[in-house]
Amino acid sequence: KVFQNGGYDNAYFLRWGIPPVNYLWDTLHLFHSWYSEMPKSLDFLTSFLLPEFQYWKDESSGTAYDRLYYNAKDTWATMNCFLALMREMPAWAKVNYTKEFPLVYPALACSMEGIAVDPEIRDKLALRENAKLDKALGSLRASLGMPLFNPSSPVQVKKLLHILGCKDIQSSGVKDMKKAADRHPLNAYFIDNIINYRKARKLISSYLDAELLNGRFLYSLNPAGTDTGRLASGESQFWCGNQIQNIARAIKGMFMADEGWLLAECD
Numbered sequence: 001k002v003f004q005n006g007g008y009d010n011a012y013f014l015r016w017g018i019p020p021v022n023y024l025w026d027t028l029h030l031f032h033s034w035y036s037e038m039p040k041s042l043d044f045l046t047s048f049l050l051p052e053f054q055y056w057k058d059e060s061s062g063t064a065y066d067r068l069y070y071n072a073k074d075t076w077a078t079m080n081c082f083l084a085l086m087r088e089m090p091a092w093a094k095v096n097y098t099k100e101f102p103l104v105y106p107a108l109a110c111s112m113e114g115i116a117v118d119p120e121i122r123d124k125l126a127l128r129e130n131a132k133l134d135k136a137l138g139s140l141r142a143s144l145g146m147p148l149f150n151p152s153s154p155v156q157v158k159k160l161l162h163i164l165g166c167k168d169i170q171s172s173g174v175k176d177m178k179k180a181a182d183r184h185p186l187n188a189y190f191i192d193n194i195i196n197y198r199k200a201r202k203l204i205s206s207y208l209d210a211e212l213l214n215g216r217f218l219y220s221l222n223p224a225g226t227d228t229g230r231l232a233s234g235e236s237q238f239w240c241g242n243q244i245q246n247i248a249r250a251i252k253g254m255f256m257a258d259e260g261w262l263l264a265e266c267d
Helices: 006-015 027-034 042-049 064-088 091-113 119-144 154-163 174-181 185-208 249-254
Strands: 115-117 220-222 232-234
Touching: 006 091, 006 220, 027 042, 027 064, 027 091, 042 064, 091 220, 119 185, 119 249, 154 174, 174 185, 185 249
Parallel strands: none
Antiparallel strands: 220 232
C-alpha cells in the first residue's frame, strides 16, 4: 500500500476496525527523507515531481461525484509521485527512509492509545489555573482602571506597551514584552501579570479543557514533522487532545499510568 501521510488515514482505518496490510510506502516520508526542509503536502510534491499536472486541491466540495473525482485525482497524484520518487531519489535518501518509516508504526500506536486522565485531579487543576487567571486579570484591570482590558489582545497589549514608553516595540510576543519589562519596575508589574494570564489561559484551553476520547488524552506523533528527524507532536488525528511534548510540569499530575505500568519523566 502507498499512502501520503498514512499515519492519519490509518488512524481512522484502525478506529473502524479495517487495518490495511502491506503499508510499506509513504510519499510524505519518502520526500522528507530526501528534502527534509521542504513542504510535504501532496500538492507541493506533485508540483515538484511531476512536470505536467492540473491543480485539483480546490475541488473538494460539490456533489458526491465531484468528491469522488477529487479523491481519484488524489490517488493518481499519490501513485505518480511515488513512481517519480522511486526513479529520482538518490540512494542515501532511500537509506534515510528505511530508518524513518519504521517509526510510523509506534507513533501510530501511541496516537491511538493516548494517556489516561484522572478526572478529579484534572478538575482540581482547572480550578487552580482558573483562579490564577481571574487573579491576574482582576489585578490588571484594577491597576489600569480599565474593566474591559483583554490581555489576550495583541492590539490592546501593544497600546499598553506604547503608553508605558516602549513605542519602539511593535509586538506583544513574550520576548518583546520581557524586553519592555526590563526597562522599568512598573512595566514589569503589568507585563508579569499579562504573561501569567496568558500561561494560565493556554494551559486551560490546551489541556484542562481539551476534549478527551473515552477518558483518555490523545495526541499524535509525526516522524516527518521536523527537519532533523526529531518527532513532532500535535493534536490527535481525531481532532481532540493536544501535543504531548511541551506540557507544563504543573499539570502533568492529571495523567495516570495504566494498570501494570509506570509513568516517568527523564531528561
